Amino acid sequence: MVGPVELVTPRLRLRQWRPDDLTACARMVADPEVMKFFPAPLSRAESDELAARCRSLIEERGWGFWAAELREAATFIGFVGLHIPSADLPFSPCVEVGWRLAREHWSRGYATEAATAALEFGFTTLGLGQIVSFTTLGNVRSQAVMHRLGMRRDPEPFEHPALPVGHPLRAHCLYRLDRNVWLDRARPQADAATSRSLPRNHGQPNG
Ligand SMILES: CC(C)(COP(=O)(O)OP(=O)(O)OC[C@H]1O[C@@H](n2cnc3c(N)ncnc32)[C@H](O)[C@@H]1OP(=O)(O)O)[C@@H](O)C(=O)NCCC(=O)NCCS
Secondary structure, eight states, X not given: OOSOOOEEOSSEEEEOOOGGGHHHHHHHHHOTTTTTTSSSOOOHHHHHHHHHXXXXXXXXXXXXXXXXXXXXXXXXXXXXXXXXXXXXXXXXXXXXXXXXXXXXXXXSSHHHHHHHHHHHHHHTTSOOSEEEEEEETTOHHHHHHHHXXXXXXXXXXXXXXXXXXTOTTOEEEEEEEXXXXXXXXXXXXXXXXXXXXXXXXXXSOOO
């Protein structure tokens, strides 16, 4: 892939990280509410490291956890995208779709809008057969995003190996979306968009 990919949705731009994102990112990951389902809020140094990792993976592959910004105001609101988890998970190898938004940008549909574009990129440009998402059992907001995206939850939870045995966040649920299922969901919308752009009497005998 040549250069970082940028995805544009009606309200958002998913793009490569920039140095001026670092302050807003640090504010987001220092917020205990945003980090409620992670082991701990992050320091400025940890946040900068996270942003640098996201940036270098996008540099390397063209895609990753993109910086998400509001198109209208060019405001950084968090990150959303696709990632190959580094942990050895029971369902590895896999590509996950994930998200983290600053608290003031919740409840506006941004995570679902951005993730919809990331899924489309994963299934079409990358040609992936399946995309997963996972989170700790208590993170119902994140699970609601997975559900809205049409992902299906595996019946059995799994233990996240990066967390110690007995850690309250260790039990996770896994959601999956297969390319075929995504195509079936995407197709009626695509067909509707096509028919809207056709003349009204398309396919009808004239007169
Ligand atoms: C997970 C997270 C991204 C979900 O954010 P969210 O705002 O709940 O999800 P969405 O962006 O899809 O927004 C959906 C909400 O916007 C509302 N909404 C408002 N305008 C909307 C619009 N134009 N289109 C769609 N939804 C809209 C929906 O009704 C829904 O409302 P709700 O908050 O009452 O449920 C956010 O809670 C977060 O960053 N959490 C911390 C980090 C985290 O846990 N990440 C996941 C780790 S696995």
